[in-house]
Amino acid sequence: MICKELKIPIIIEKSQALLWRLPLNHPIIPLIEKDLKKRKAGYNGEATVYYHLSFLKDKKYKIFYDIRIPLFSQYFQIDFLVLTPFYILIIEVKNISGTVTIDPLIRQLTRTYQGLTEGFPDPVSQVQRQTLLLQKWFSLHKLKYPPIKHLVVFSNPSTILHFTETPPADSPYREIIHAQNIIDKIKDLNETCVKEIINDKEISKVRRTILKDHQENESDIFPTYGISKNDIMTGVRCENCHHIPMTRVRASWFCNKCSASSKHGHMKAIRDYFLLINEHITNKELREFIHVPSRTTAYKMLKDLDMQGEKKAAFYINPDK
Numbered sequence: 437m438i439c440k441e442l443k444i445p446i447i448i449e450k451s452q453a454l455l456w457r458l459p460l461n462h463p464i465i466p467l468i469e470k471d472l473k474k475r476k477a478g479y480n481g482e483a484t485v486y487y488h489l490s491f492l493k494d495k496k497y498k499i500f501y502d503i504r505i506p507l508f509s510q511y512f513q514i515d516f517l518v519l520t521p522f523y524i525l526i527i528e529v530k531n532i533s534g535t536v537t538i539d540p541l542i543r544q545l546t547r548t549y550q551g552l553t554e555g556f557p558d559p560v561s562q563v564q565r566q567t568l569l570l571q572k573w574f575s576l577h578k579l580k581y582p583p584i585k586h587l588v589v590f591s592n593p594s595t596i597l598h599f600t601e602t603p604p605a606d607s608p609y610r611e612i613i614h615a616q617n618i619i620d621k622i623k624d625l626n627e628t629c630v631k632e633i634i635n636d637k638e639i640s641k642v643r644r645t646i647l648k649d650h651q652e653n654e655s656d657i658f659p660t661y662g663i664s665k666n667d668i669m670t671g672v673r674c675e676n677c678h679h680i681p682m683t684r685v686r687a688s689w690f691c692n693k694c695s696a697s698s699k700h701g702h703m704k705a706i707r708d709y710f711l712l713i714n715e716h717i718t719n720k721e722l723r724e725f726i727h728v729p730s731r732t733t734a735y736k737m738l739k740d741l742d743m744q745g746e747k748k749a750a751f752y753i754n755p756d757k
């Protein structure tokens with residue numbers, strides 16, 4: 437049972453919206469593009485693991501994708517958490533191409549790809565830390581929980597995993613696998629963890645508490661790249677050639693560059709505003725953002741959104757909140 441579904445992370449949408457709205461010659465663009473590529477690859481890897489996990493149809497499996505839990509004024513993030521009455525499984529997904537060399541002795545992971553070798557953080561240390569934090573979180577919430585197990589899953593089937601030495605049978609480095617082996621690993625766990633530690637009622641409580649405590653990463657993207665809101669171009673973006681701004685002509689949007697027209701181009705612009713600028717928008721802010729002088733026109737574009745406040749102080753809320 438999927439308790440928290442796979443969804444494109446908001447940071448990917450923010451980065452994409454930002455890229456479209458920066459002037460073509462802006463010096464920060466290559467860095468944002470590089471980060472976005474990495475994030476998309478990460479997400480694709482998670483989608484692969486999600487696909488494999490979707491075969492776990494039995495209702496004893498409660499599957500959570502990408503949870504971000506506050507603990508002691510910080511957050512810890514888990515790619516996948518599988519909750520059962522017998523055990524909890526933390527899954528850390530790695531999408532790393534090439535040949536990955538793992539040295540269990542010195543806890544080191546290196547990747548060689550296209551002739552270049554570089555180091556990566558040790559994923560086993562990472563899942564061990566997540567395990568500790570999750571245990572602390574359970575104690576803090578006074579929740580009963582079964583043993584916490586973990587897996588590091590390499591999502592790209594062409595990645596070659598190479599161990600400098602075979603880890604001993606009880607080593608956590610044994611829990612590094614390819615995505616296609618995930619169901620077999622879970623079957624193994626089912627055979628070793630046979631004691632039911634928490635009942636249905638306790639499971640429901642854990643499920644509710646995780647979902648309640650989870651917080652999306654809503655951080656402002658501008659400071660991350662040392663830029664400001666003034667760096668972006670305002671106006672409606674042409675879906676066909678990405679030119680900004682389109683011109684309002686007879687209740688529609690016209691692109692001066694490629695001659696495409698769009699009736700609802702402003703909807704994407706409002707979405708960009710919510711992603712990049714603020715979680716709510718006033719009539720005046722919309723008029724400035726999409727270059728529309730008429731208050732009535734802006735009102736018609738906003739009226740389907742939830743509104744708070746009255747008259748000129750009214751503001752409209754991001755529907756994805």
Ligand SMILES: [Zn+2]
Nearest residue numbers: 674677691694
């Ligand atoms: Zn165009």
